[in-house]
Amino acid sequence: MSHVTVPAHGVMEGKGAYNKHATIPASGAVLALPFLERASQEVTLGNEPDPIVIADYGSSQGKNSLRPMRVAIRNLRPRVSPNRPVFVFHIDQPTNDFNCLFEVLSSDPDRYALDEAHVFPCAIGRSFYEQVLPPHSVHLGWCSYAAVWLRQIPSLIPGHFFPGHSTGAAREHFERQAAEDWETFLSLRATEMRTGARFIVVLPALAEGAPGFGRVMDHANAVLAEMVNERAITADERAHMVLGSYPRRKDELLAPFTRDGTFRDLSVEQLDISPLPDAVWAEYRRTGDKQVLAMRHALLFRAIFMPSLARALAGVRAGDETALQTFADRLQNGLIKRLTIDPSPVDMCVQTLVLAKSGA
Ligand SMILES: C[S@@+](CC[C@H](N)C(=O)[O-])C[C@H]1O[C@@H](n2cnc3c(N)ncnc32)[C@H](O)[C@@H]1O
Incomplete structure (x- = not known):
């Protein structure tokens, strides 16, 4: 088994596909809104007329950020003068579809700056594993x-592409990488946050005793095996398909804070874990339409994970758009076929952490 370290990809499918199909992240974030609301009411805001800085880390194409940013602004505004400027920085990787993000920020009917003359949306194309904003600048994250x-991807995964289904040495590599990356991520945010700032982190978690997204991952894995047999992709390309998505357990999230209760002046104010039932499954129970259920789950998988898998294809790396579409369509169709025969709910959990920054 190879021990590789390649940069994780993790960019979503472009041209608005993520915005259209990312229903599970949208519902997950809704469960975290009460925490954001409270943080917006409690965060230290410093002196007028200094601008208030909100940072949205990993915004993708922006649609799912509109509601949380509106909630934050609605709760901050009454605490400051009506014309105090609010900057909202949307941060994502340079290859994110920023055209789509800007379109959403300027034209979506639900855009948060619509009735707010003193709210200024901005975007930053840089990995959040680097410092993306100046030290002591962020009020609310x-x-x-x-x-x-x-x-980065620390290892290939024999027989699979999903770290959640890795075992043995591959699993250990992912656990170590996840621990290291979590500390790096927190340290960088701690540098960027002002004293008294709050940072809300919302994360998917695997639900105890429920297959969750794991079932869809297994079906996708089977489709990829079919594609190797059909020679649609090579065995080597398949072996290099590994997602950099690692859902952490609660103890992994809390590990940096266990030594002395804080980590780089950050403390955990709250850690909430809530079940997130599959809304698409609930609709299927009403309609009985297996095709629609399978299609929605397949499009969700495609929008989130397909671009990362496709990076292993030589044609895609060379910039061949047709190779990308062919791969994506074949994977989607295979997935729909399998999910129609074997329908199941994608029940997940949502973990919300509220972090507060203390110190000088
Ligand atoms: C599943 S989307 C979440 C988008 C949105 N926040 C939501 O809740 O729907 C994950 C986003 O994180 C971004 N991302 C992943 N790794 C990143 C990194 N190292 N730096 C910045 N953004 C990253 C991806 O590009 C993608 O847009």
Whole structure:
């Protein structure tokens, strides 16, 4: 088994596909809104007329950020003068579809700056495993369904592509990488946050005793094996398909804080774990339409994970757009076929951490 370290990809499918199909992250973030609301009411805001800085780490194409940013601004505004400037920085990787993000920020009917003359949306194309904002500049941080993506892939996974289904040495490599990346991520955010700032991190978690997304991952794995047999992809390309998405357990999230209760002046104010039932499954129970259920789950998988898997294809790395589409369509169709025969709910959990920064 190879021990590799390649950068994780983790960029979502472009041209608005993620915005359209990312229903599970959208519902997960809704469960975290009460925590964001409270943090916005409690965060230290410093002196007028200094701008208030909100950072949205891993915004993707922006649609799922609109509601949380609106909640934050709605709760901050009454605490400051009506014309105090608010900067909202949306941070994502340079290859994110920023065109789509800007379109959403300027034209979506639900855009948070619509009735707010003194709110200024901005975007930063840089990995959140680097410092993305100046030290002591951020009042309020938000990061939803993004910190689950590692900085790099530490290992191939024999027979699979999902770290959650790795075992043995591969599993150990992922656990170590996830621990290291979590500390790096927290240290960088601690540097960027002001004293009294709050940071809300929303993360997917595997639900105890429920297959969750694991079942969809296994079906996708089977489709990839079919594609090797059909020679649609090579065995070597398949072997190098590994996701950098690692859902951490509660003890892994809390590990940096166990030594002395704080980590780089950050402390955990709250850690909430809530079940997130599959809304698509609930709709299927009403309609009985297996095709629609399978299609929705397949499109969700495609929008989130397909681009990372496709990076292993020589054609895609060379910039061949047709190779990308062919791969994505074949994977999607195979997945729909399997999910129609074997329908199951994608029940997950949502972990919300509220971090507060103390110190000088
Ligand atoms: C599943 S999407 C979440 C988008 C949105 N926050 C939501 O809740 O729907 C994950 C996002 O994290 C971004 N991401 C992953 N690794 C990143 C990194 N190292 N730096 C910045 N963004 C990253 C991806 O590019 C992607 O846009």
